[in-house]
Amino acid sequence: MRRFDVIGHRGAMGLEPENTLRSFRKALEFGVDGVEFDVQNIHGELLIFHDETLDRTTDGKGSLLDHSVEYLRSLDAGQGEPIPTLAEVVELIGDRAFINIELKGFDTASLVVKLVHLLDKKRFKKEQFIISSYLFSELYLIHELDPEIKIGVIADEHPVIALDFADEVDAYSFHPSYSILDKDLVQDAHDAGMKVYVHTVNDLEKIQQSQAMDVDGVFTDYPDRVIEFLNQSA
Ligand code: G3P
């Protein structure tokens, strides 16, 4: 049977404040295969953050771009946790899991250039990383700048267009939402040499259905549930 990877979505966001070191630590404790998080380029610093505004997940308000990095780092992103930097998360994960960086924020083209430059450094193991996005032009730029970097194409709609694009940029993996998943799509992605990682799968029925459709793994807010299911069905 195909290997089934469990990828912690924003760490273990069903259990801990999303995109914090606490959340990544929890995901690693469960033994995830991969960790997904969102990265933004804010005034030249790579911060782990999903939204473009602070209000939902921190005690701050307004756009991230309206504040200094120092101020942003002083905010409470949940249970007293600060907004982490990419360097902090990469150090925490070490070689315990693969790392899925999702491109987010306002300045995604310069974010791409920074990430490509970073992954070229010797201290990073390029093969440990997947850079994913909904944004075709940014993924195309990665492919142009460094074809060795693993690309993940996220799609919540128009699966045929997204899969065609993924093929064009030699994507490593295709990340459809569960709502557009079907067996033919999985087969087509596999025929094109890509892994299929589905987002975001939290309940038992969807975990079972994903496995039945022969996907390579799932993004989940509850890595504990998926790992327990896999252990029981082994
Ligand atoms: O990569 C899967 C998923 O993280 C994409 O959506 O909004 O959770 O970043 P979002």
Ligand code: MG
């Ligand atoms: Mg994400």
